[in-house]
Amino acid sequence: MRNVLLTGVGGQGTVLAAKVLAQAAQEKGWQVRTAETIGMAQRGGSVVSHVRMGDASEEVLAPLVAHGTADLVIAFEPAEGARVLSYLAPDGVLVSATTAIQPVTAALSNEPYRGEEVVIRLNALLNDGTARRFVAVDDERILRQTGGRKALNTVLLACALNTGRLPLTLDDLRRAICTCVKPQFVDINLAAIAAAVS
DSSP states (O other), X not given: OEEEXXXXXXXXXXXXXXXXXXXXXXXXXXXXXXXXXXXXXXXTOEEEEEEEEETTSOOOOOXXXXXXXXXXXXXXXXXXXXXXXXXXXXXXXXXXXXXXXXXXXXXXXXXXXXXXXXXXXXXXXXXXXXXXXXXXXXXXXXXXXXXXXXXXXHHHHHHHHHTTOSSOOHHHHHHHHHHHSOHHHHHHHHHHHHHHHO
């Protein structure tokens, strides 16, 4: 059984990324269940997608990932990754974009939100010699090569699969993108995979 949690804010493509990941697993013949907790996503609020995959012929009975069991957490924003850290398994990997998105509450606060501080803290906390790992993705640099932020979800999926934490390949991801993404956006997403792993 493989458990993946994807987290971000509304409009970043978290739900589509979960759909692509589930499609890649289904194409391998695995049973998959997904669920989303969206809340106030349309107003920049938190979005969390759960993907559970039976990669060893297991029956997946429930769609929600339990705390402490996520093999992989994919964070589209550093603070959202920190928010769901309790879901990460003892040997899990957190892959996070480094670009921060300022929440509405930061505009009302005297103390600004600094994403780089969250990234530094996550790195110190997870890359401490235990089995857990943190992978920071310089999404701004990669997305400059692809022509826009619309491919952030694909960049993060490619970086996540590149960790080897899931038994899915980049070719599995490419096939799932061709199935799930509108035809006019397939090429930019395929280019995003190449840029993410180059």
